[in-house]
Amino acid sequence: MMQDAADARSSSVAYVRTAPSAPMEPPMAERGIVRWVRENLFSSVLSSVLTVLVIALLIWVVPPLLKFLVFDAVWSGTDREACLVTPDRPEVGACWAFIRAWFPFFVYGPYPVDERWRVDVFFALLAFGIAWLLWLDAPRRDLGAAFFFIALPIISFVLLSGFPMIGLETVDTALWGGVLVTLVVASVGIVVSLPIGILLALGRRAEMPAVRLFSVIFIEFVRGVPLITMLFMASVMLPLFVPPAFSPDKLLRALVGITLFSSAYMAEVVRAGLQSIPKGQYEAAQALGLGYWRMLGLIILPQALKVTIPNIVNNTIALFKDTTLVFIVGIFDFLRTIEIARVDPRWATPVTSFTGYAFAALCYFVACYSMSRYARGIEHRLGAAERR
Amino acid sequence: MTQRLDHAPPKVPLLHDPRFRGIVYQVALCIIIGFLAYAAVDNAATNLERARIATGFDFWNHTAGFEISQTLIFYAADVSTYGRAFLVGLLNTLLVAILGVILATILGFIIGISRLSPNFLVSRLAGGYVELIRNIPLLLQLLFWYNAVLKTLPNIRESVTLPGSIFLNNRGLFFPRPDVVGGGATGYALLAGLLAAAVFLVIVRPRVPRLSGGGTATAVTAALVLLPPLVAVVVSDVHFVFERPEFGRFSLRGGVEILPEFVALLAGLVIYTASFIAEAVRAGLSSVPKGQTEAALALGLRRGATLRLVIMPQAMRVIIPPLTNQYLNLTKNSSLAVAIGYPDLVQVFTGTVLNNTGQAIEVVTITMAVYLALSLATSLLMNWYNARRALVER
Numbered sequence: 001m002m003q004d005a006a007d008a009r010s011s012s013v014a015y016v017r018t019a020p021s022a023p024m025e026p027p028m029a030e031r032g033i034v035r036w037v038r039e040n041l042f043s044s045v046l047s048s049v050l051t052v053l054v055i056a057l058l059i060w061v062v063p064p065l066l067k068f069l070v071f072d073a074v075w076s077g078t079d080r081e082a083c084l085v086t087p088d089r090p091e092v093g094a095c096w097a098f099i100r101a102w103f104p105f106f107v108y109g110p111y112p113v114d115e116r117w118r119v120d121v122f123f124a125l126l127a128f129g130i131a132w133l134l135w136l137d138a139p140r141r142d143l144g145a146a147f148f149f150i151a152l153p154i155i156s157f158v159l160l161s162g163f164p165m166i167g168l169e170t171v172d173t174a175l176w177g178g179v180l181v182t183l184v185v186a187s188v189g190i191v192v193s194l195p196i197g198i199l200l201a202l203g204r205r206a207e208m209p210a211v212r213l214f215s216v217i218f219i220e221f222v223r224g225v226p227l228i229t230m231l232f233m234a235s236v237m238l239p240l241f242v243p244p245a246f247s248p249d250k251l252l253r254a255l256v257g258i259t260l261f262s263s264a265y266m267a268e269v270v271r272a273g274l275q276s277i278p279k280g281q282y283e284a285a286q287a288l289g290l291g292y293w294r295m296l297g298l299i300i301l302p303q304a305l306k307v308t309i310p311n312i313v314n315n316t317i318a319l320f321k322d323t324t325l326v327f328i329v330g331i332f333d334f335l336r337t338i339e340i341a342r343v344d345p346r347w348a349t350p351v352t353s354f355t356g357y358a359f360a361a362l363c364y365f366v367a368c369y370s371m372s373r374y375a376r377g378i379e380h381r382l383g384a385a386e387r388r
Numbered sequence: 389m390t391q392r393l394d395h396a397p398p399k400v401p402l403l404h405d406p407r408f409r410g411i412v413y414q415v416a417l418c419i420i421i422g423f424l425a426y427a428a429v430d431n432a433a434t435n436l437e438r439a440r441i442a443t444g445f446d447f448w449n450h451t452a453g454f455e456i457s458q459t460l461i462f463y464a465a466d467v468s469t470y471g472r473a474f475l476v477g478l479l480n481t482l483l484v485a486i487l488g489v490i491l492a493t494i495l496g497f498i499i500g501i502s503r504l505s506p507n508f509l510v511s512r513l514a515g516g517y518v519e520l521i522r523n524i525p526l527l528l529q530l531l532f533w534y535n536a537v538l539k540t541l542p543n544i545r546e547s548v549t550l551p552g553s554i555f556l557n558n559r560g561l562f563f564p565r566p567d568v569v570g571g572g573a574t575g576y577a578l579l580a581g582l583l584a585a586a587v588f589l590v591i592v593r594p595r596v597p598r599l600s601g602g603g604t605a606t607a608v609t610a611a612l613v614l615l616p617p618l619v620a621v622v623v624s625d626v627h628f629v630f631e632r633p634e635f636g637r638f639s640l641r642g643g644v645e646i647l648p649e650f651v652a653l654l655a656g657l658v659i660y661t662a663s664f665i666a667e668a669v670r671a672g673l674s675s676v677p678k679g680q681t682e683a684a685l686a687l688g689l690r691r692g693a694t695l696r697l698v699i700m701p702q703a704m705r706v707i708i709p710p711l712t713n714q715y716l717n718l719t720k721n722s723s724l725a726v727a728i729g730y731p732d733l734v735q736v737f738t739g740t741v742l743n744n745t746g747q748a749i750e751v752v753t754i755t756m757a758v759y760l761a762l763s764l765a766t767s768l769l770m771n772w773y774n775a776r777r778a779l780v781e782r
Contacts, residue, residue: 040508044691047507054509210414214421224763225756226720232738233756236748240435241428321525328727335528342535350540357532361524368523 068093069358076100083349094355095347102341109177109332115169118159119180125152126187134374136381149191160184173251177332181251185258185323185333190316192259197266202296204271215267222264227325231257235329254326262319269315273308274300307382313375317368335360432749439746447745448474454740456731458647470741477736478758484650484732485719485762488657492718493711495658496665501695503670514666521663527724529660534652534728541648544635553632553643561646564630577620578613585612649730653722661718665711672707673699704777712770716763723759733758 028034042048072093074083083095099106108116129152132144160180162170176184203215222230234257239247248256277300285295305312327336341347342356402408436443448471455465460479463472502514521529539558542548547557555562593605633643676699684694725732726739733755742751 040506043506047505047510050505050507050510054507054513057513208410208414210418214417221756221760224760226723226734226759228723228726228734229738229752229756229759232734232742233752236742237752240432240748243431244435244438317523324525324527325724327527328724335525335531339531353536353540357528357536360528361532364525364528365520365523369519372523 067091080347080349080352083347083351092349092351094358095349095351096355098341098347098349098352098355099359101347102337102344105178105341106334106337107179109180109337110175111177111180112169112171112175115162115171118168118171122156122159122180123183125155126183136378149195153188153191156184173249176251178337179334181326181332182320182323182334184251185255185326185331186316186320188255189258189262189319189323193262193266193319194312196259196263198270198301200263200267201270201274204267205274219264219267222261223268227258227261227322228328230261231325231329233257234260250329251331254329254331257329258319258322258326261322262315265315265318266312269308269311270304272311273304276307277304310375310379310382313371313378317371317375320368320371321364334363441746443747443750445750447741447747447750450745452741452744454744456736457729458650458731470745473741474733474737474754477731477733480731480736481719481722481725481733484653484657484722484725484730488654488661488718488722489715491654491658492661492665492714495662496714497669499662499666500669500673503666504673518663518666521660522667526656526660526721527727530652530656530724530728533655534649538648538652553630555633558648559645560648561651562633562643564632565644567629567631573620573624574617577616581613581616584616585609588612647730649725649728652728653725653730653732656724657718657721660721661714664714664717668707668710668714669703671710672703672705675706676702701777705774708770708774708777712767712774715766715770719762719766720759 025031029038041051070093072091074092074095074097077083077095077097078101082097083092085092104116108119111119129144129148132138132141133148138144158166159168160171160176161173162168164170200215200219203211204219206212206215231254234253235250238253238256242248281299281303282295285299290298323333324335326333327339332340338356338360342353449469451466452468452470452473453465454473456463456473456476458480459476460483461472461476462468463476499514499517502510503518505511505514541556541558544557544559547555547562549555553564588608589605631643633645680698680702681694684698685691689697722732723734726735729735738751738755742748745751
């Protein structure tokens with residue numbers, strides 16, 4: 001039938017198209033990159049103006065910055081001469097030679113050169129512990145936690161401060177510095193403040209009024225004052241409160257201050273996690289005949305801490321940034337070593353300070369940004385279970 | 389035979405009674421804390437006596453004897469007391485905190501709104517700003533602004549001179565100080581206006597139902613406050629006299645001087661806190677359902693009006709609690725001034741006064757009490773505002 005009709009038409013009409021034509025492409029303005037640009041950059045007058053302004057800003061900032069940090073930068077040299085303006089080199093960028101010359105100091109501070117392998121071992125152990133703990137699919141994560149929270153602190157202490165009986169010379173903490181101190185302060189802060197924070201959070205939710213009161217007072221007091229005042233308290237008041245024989249050294253005082261500070265914030269984060277556990281979980285655990293600590297250890301905390309991981313990591317980022325404050329009470333952390341190096345007369349040039357700060361900013365940024373990406377990844381992964 | 393069920397509960401041994409255990413734990417905790425406190429006080433007394441450090445608050449009225457680079461109230465090293473120095477430091481902290489809160493809010497809202505802009509470049513730029521600034525320690529940023537930017541400005545002799553006797557150099561920004569001449573009546577007029585506005589808000593507005601909402605009441609209040617001083621300015625002969633900064637032998641004298649330490653601290657705090665406020669604003673705006681935007685657009689509201697009248701009022705309920713936290717953080721972070729030498733409370737009091745007197749316990753305790761009070765005041769204020777903003781449900 002169809003064929004007949006088509007034949008009939010083709011015989012009476014001069015030309016008839018028998019096959020449908022291919023669909024026409026949408027107009028240029030409605031497809032591909034042009035459409036994207038129209039929708040995302042020039043959707044309205046205001047948007048167009050903003051686009052032009054942002055492009056102008058980028059042109060104003062990015063090329064000179066790249067020129068300074070990379071193309072005009074000085075990569076090698078032995079002293080300030082390398083980074084000074086000379087007639088045949090009118091523009092001098094960042095003085096990376098200065099960073100290279102001072103790099104060991106940034107990492108180890110004034111730690112004795114012959115003993116620096118101990119710091120390297122500490123770095124390796126710390127990296128191993130962190131990887132074990134943060135990789136959620138790693139085997140035997142309970143062992144990992146035990147390693148990080150119990151074995152690592154003891155090994156690190158023996159390794160870093162020395163133990164003459166096994167042939168490790170004593171290194172006074174006044175000689176610790178640089179990245180070493182930053183990492184020590186951050187990891188001691190986290191290792192000690194997490195358990196204290198959990199206890200405080202439990203105390204704040206306890207049914208015993210005295211326990212609750214002490215926890216609330218401690219948490220709210222610490223959260224109400226700046227970290228600097230806690231550090232001042234630890235460094236000038238703490239020595240007064242203990243017998244002179246036990247007077248702690250400078251680093252230990254700063255550690256006490258920063259740990260107390262961090263545990264109050266950790267407590268609030270853990271409390272939020274505890275609150276997210278439904279009451280039925282407690283009741284079910286009690287119905288099974290579990291006591292308080294076994295109920296917490298086997299039922300409540302595993303669930304509460306899991307949902308708290310992103311917030312714990314965020315707290316760790318804040319703590320990591322806050323470690324810079326120990327600088328103010330006279331500890332040689334990473335930032336302090338930069339401050340010392342940048343005023344060194346052998347490297348005094350107009351670009352030295354800028355280079356030092358750029359390097360420090362880069363290091364902190366890489367560390368904090370990767371931690372925050374990790375927290376976001378975990379959040380996404382935990383959310384996946386909810387989204388099912 | 390039916391068994392009676394109302395017999396007494398089984399006897400629990402005293403040691404396994406949760407209530408008894410609770411009391412034992414609490415008593416033990418109190419004893420431990422009491423013992424620690426006693427030991428601390430006892431040790432402190434011995435240590436202080438051995439080091440011959442005075443105790444008590446007598447130092448408060450002793451002459452300070454050190455200079456402070458920025459004073460909002462009268463202060464002189466040879467006559468002012470430590471108490472006065474404390475007040476100067478506190479005012480400097482409040483100055484930087486209040487200005488910082490205002491500027492950080494403005495910048496934070498701009499960036500937070502920009503992050504949700506339909507414009508690709510604008511939202512990416514705002515996102516980049518937030519990621520970059522949040523992940524670099526504040527102290528490093530302060531040192532950068534102070535040492536790498538402001539300290540590299542030219543020295544006094546080679547000051548950057550802007551029209552109107554404004555000088556910029558590595559000692560700060562100098563500009564003419566305006567002095568009002570013959571404006572006595574203006575102050576009284578302003579006072580009268582404020583009084584009239586208060587009367588209007590407290591007595592008139594609640595009685596007139598037409599004024600209970602909308603812009604009329606705001607307009608009337610503004611008019612009541614602003615009109616009397618304006619009239620006074622026009623009627624009486626008020627004019628400004630400018631005291632210009634002059635080059636002295638080593639420095640610029642006269643005019644208003646803004647310290648580079650102050651600029652660096654303010655810039656650092658504002659830029660850092662704005663990135664956190666931007667995140668709070670973004671979260672708040674994202675929490676308002678999309679249907680609200682669509683409904684507002686369907687009613688014919690423009691994009692700007694939609695944001696201002698429909699989205700923001702709802703988002704504010706989510707934004708305010710984290711915003712309060714950021715205000716508190718900014719106030720507490722202003723204590724980092726000590727690192728770049730801006731004379732705030734910590735630098736003047738916990739730094740210089742502590743070094744001069746050696747009375748660590750008193751000085752640190754007072755400083756902590758001040759910050760606690762500031763935190764408490766800010767959160768009370770923000771809670772009051774939040775309560776006003778909260779959703780009124782039937």
